[in-house]
Amino acid sequence: MRHSLKLFLQTDYVTRFSFSIVYALLASVALNFFYEPGNIYASGATGVAQIISTLFQQFLQVDFPIAWGLLLINLPLFILGWFKISRRFTIFTGITVVFTSIFMELIPTEVLTTDPIICAIFGGVLNGAGMGYAFKNGLSSGGLDFITIYIRKKTGREVGSLSIIFNGMIMVAAGILFGWxxxxxxxxxxxxxxxxxxxVYTKQKKMQVMIITRRPEVVIAALQKRLQRGITIINNAQGAYTKENETVLFTIVTRYEMPLLREAMNKSDGKAFVSIAENVQILGNFYEEEL
Structure with a gap:
């Protein structure tokens, strides 16, 4: 019992748990303050739950809560997460989904505006911020997120773009059933x-870093201490102006790791020349931290 409590109270777990609550609050406010008043269908499993709830209300005259639909939709998808992504990730996602369902029920629907454009924009910002911060901290909102993360791990494509494709199918269904x-x-x-x-989810942004230094051993040691990244070394490079020999280092990092890169360079060689190319495409193996 003490060991389990100690494990849970680790900084990483506490951070994930707190962001579960943050996402649940943001997603619930987006739904009850903007999506529902504006007749907007959300992305992912929440959107599917909204469609199911609307079908029950319109055709069966039964009030089926969106929160219950969200829980039922996620149950089979937890299996995919458990076996194909990460068990720890799936457990914390389950916690997130439960919190989201609870807050959806506890937070009352508040009509700030019925303008569908305003509701779409502000609801989308709140929901996207919640999902981005959840992903950034190794969490998920559940539902289609399991599928998009699984495909991202296999193909390297951006999560947000994949979500747009999948959720387009939800919008087509909503248009056919309830109006375009x-x-x-x-x-x-x-x-x-x-x-x-x-x-928000900067872990998926890959950046190529070129470092020109006269202290390669110190720089490499500093980088490897803070980053789990491979480094390519080009020796005996020569500056056109100084004619002095220098070493060129190449590595790939994510935008999320940029503070660690800056820290490593400041500690090892503050006078090194560092060039960074953003949003590079990677072919081959690239280590990504387990969720």
Whole structure:
């Protein structure tokens, strides 16, 4: 019992647990303050749950809570996460989904505006920020996120862009069932949410770093201490102006790791020349931290 408590209270686990609550709050506010008043369908499993809830209300005159639909949809997808992504990731995602369902029920629907464009934009920003921070801390909102993360691990494509593709199918279903105006405004919300995810979730942004230094051993030691990245060394490079021999180092990092890179360079060789190319495409193996 003490060992389990000690394990849970580790900094990493506490951070993940706190961001589960943050995401659940943001997603619930987005749903109850913007999506529902504006008749906007959310992305992922929440959007599917909204469609199911609407079907029950319109055709069966039964009030089926979105929160219950969210839980039921996620149950089979937890199997994919458990065996194909990470068991720890799946457990914390389960916690996140439970918190989200609870907050969806506890937070009352508040009509700030019924303008569908405003609801789509602000709901998309809140939802995307919550999902991006969840991904950044090794969590997920569940549902289609399991599928998009699994495909990202296999193909390297950006999560937000994959989410737009999958959620487009949800919008088509919403348009056919309930009217195309709802589908179009919901598509705007999904687009905004996906772009915010790509801005916040910086772990997926890969950057090529070229370092020209006269202290290669010290720089390499500092980089390897802080980053789990391979480094290519080009010896005996010569500066055209100084004619002095220097060493060129090449490595690939994520945007999320940039503070660690700066720290390593400041500690090892503050006078080194560092060039960074953003959003490079990688072919072959590239280590990514387990979720």
């Amino acid at each position: 105006q709802y589908a179009l405004y919901s598509a705007l919300a999904i687009f905004v949410s996906g772009k915010v995810i790509d801005v």
